[in-house]
Amino acid sequence: MRYFAEAESLLAWYDSHARDLPWRISPAARAGGAHPDPYRIWLSEVMLQQTTVAAVKSYYLRFTTLWPTVADLAAAEDAAVMGEWAGLGYYARARNLLKCARTVVRDHNGRFPDTLDGLRALPGIGPYTAAAIAAIAYDQPHVVVDGNVERVMARLHDIHIPLPTAKRELTEAAARLTPRTRPGDYAQAVMDLGATICTPKSPACALCPWRAPCAAHAAGTAADLPRKLPKIAKPLRHGHAYVARRADGAWLLERRPDSGLLGGMLGWPGSDWAEAPPPAPPIAAHWHELEAEARHTFTHFHLRLRIHVALLPEDATPDRGTFLPDATFRPAELPTVMRKVFDLARAALNSAP
Numbered sequence: 193m194r195y196f197a198e199a200e201s202l203l204a205w206y207d208s209h210a211r212d213l214p215w216r217i218s219p220a221a222r223a224g225g226a227h228p229d230p231y232r233i234w235l236s237e238v239m240l241q242q243t244t245v246a247a248v249k250s251y252y253l254r255f256t257t258l259w260p261t262v263a264d265l266a267a268a269e270d271a272a273v274m275g276e277w278a279g280l281g282y283y284a285r286a287r288n289l290l291k292c293a294r295t296v297v298r299d300h301n302g303r304f305p306d307t308l309d310g311l312r313a314l315p316g317i318g319p320y321t322a323a324a325i326a327a328i329a330y331d332q333p334h335v336v337v338d339g340n341v342e343r344v345m346a347r348l349h350d351i352h353i354p355l356p357t358a359k360r361e362l363t364e365a366a367a368r369l370t371p372r373t374r375p376g377d378y379a380q381a382v383m384d385l386g387a388t389i390c391t392p393k394s395p396a397c398a399l400c401p402w403r404a405p406c407a408a409h410a411a412g413t414a415a416d417l418p419r420k421l422p423k424i425a426k427p428l429r430h431g432h433a434y435v436a437r438r439a440d441g442a443w444l445l446e447r448r449p450d451s452g453l454l455g456g457m458l459g460w461p462g463s464d465w466a467e468a469p470p471p472a473p474p475i476a477a478h479w480h481e482l483e484a485e486a487r488h489t490f491t492h493f494h495l496r497l498r499i500h501v502a503l504l505p506e507d508a509t510p511d512r513g514t515f516l517p518d519a520t521f522r523p524a525e526l527p528t529v530m531r532k533v534f535d536l537a538r539a540a541l542n543s544a545p
Contacts, residue, residue, distance in 0.1 A: 209384065287456055311325055327378075328376045346418035348405065348407065429493050430495075431496075434474055436474070445461075446460075461512060495529065497533060
C-alpha cells in the first residue's frame with residue numbers, strides 16, 4: 193500500500209506540474225485519449241543521452257520539421273542527418289539513428305515494436321531506451337532509470353552506495369515503485385521530479401510531493417546524495433589539423449571513417465590523435481601554424497589540436513580529402529571540435545594577403 197500511495201501522490205503532482213516538452217503528450221491530453229508517437233519518443237530519448245533538455249529542444253524541432261515520420265528519416269541522406277546532428281556530440285548515435293529508422297521501415301512496416309524485446313533488437317536501442325519507449329509510448333510498466341531517477345531513488349531510500357556501483361540497488365528501488373496504472377506518466381513524473389525539484393544541488397524539499405516518505409530528507413543527507421566514485425583523470429591527446437582554402441574559395445575537407453570518433457562526419461584533414469603525433473599535411477603547401485590551439489574534451493580524453501592554414505592554387509591536387517565549394521560549405525554542420533578549428537583558422541585566412 194505504501195508504494196501505491198507514493199506513486200499516486202507523485203502522479204497527482206505531475207498532473208499539475210508536468211514540464212511542457214515538444215515530444216511529450218501532457219497528462220491531460222493522455223487522459224483524454226491522446227497517444228504519444230513512438231517515433232518522437234525514440235528520437236527525443238536518443239538525443240537526450242548525455243545531453244540536456246535545453247540543448248536538445250532546437251535539434252528535436254528541426255529534425256521533426258525536416259523528417260516528421262520515421263519513414264522520412266529512413267529516406268534521408270546520411271550526410272544531411274549527420275550535418276543536422278552536428279553539435280549534439282556522440283556521433284555514433286546519429287549513425288545508429290539512421291540504421292534504426294531504416295530497420296523499422298524495412299522490417300516493421302514503419303511501426304516501432306511494442307515489446308521490450310522487439311525494441312531491444314533494433315540498432316542503437318539499449319535497455320534504458322527500450323524501457324523508456326515501452327513505458328512512455330506504449331504505457332507499459334517498465335522501469336525507466338536515468339540520472340534524474342537515480343538521484344531521486346538514492347534520496348528517497350537514503351542509499352549511500354556510490355554510483356555507478358549503486359545502479360542495481362537504485363533500479364530495484366525504482367522497480368518497486370513503478371505502478372501498473374499510468375506507468376508512462378509515472379516514468380516521466382519521476383524524471384520531472386529530479387529535473388525540477390530533486391535537483392543535484394539545493395533540492396527544493398519543501399515543494400516535493402515525496403518529502404514525507406523521503407528517508408534522506410529525514411536523515412538530513414539529501415544534499416549529499418547520490419554519492420559517486422572519484423572521477424579518473426582524463427588523458428591528454430594532441431593532433432594536427434589542416435585548414436586549406438583554394439583560390440576559388442573552396443575548402444579542403446575529408447570525411448572521417450564510419451567507425452570511431454566523429455565517424456562519417458566531415459572535418460579538416462589531420463594527424464592521428466595521440467601523445468605526440470607527427471605532422472600529416474594532406475598536400476604539400478606553405479603551411480602556417482597558428483599560435484592558438486583548438487581545445488576540446490571528449491568522454492574519455494582531452495584533445496589539443498595544432499592548427500595549420502594554407503592558401504592553395506586552383507589546380508591544387510591533395511593527397512587526401514576533397515574540395516567543397518564555398519557556396520555549399522556549412523560550418524554549422526561540422527562537429528564541434530572541427531568548428532572550433534574553423535573559427536580560429538578563418539580569421540587567419542581572411543587576413544592573409
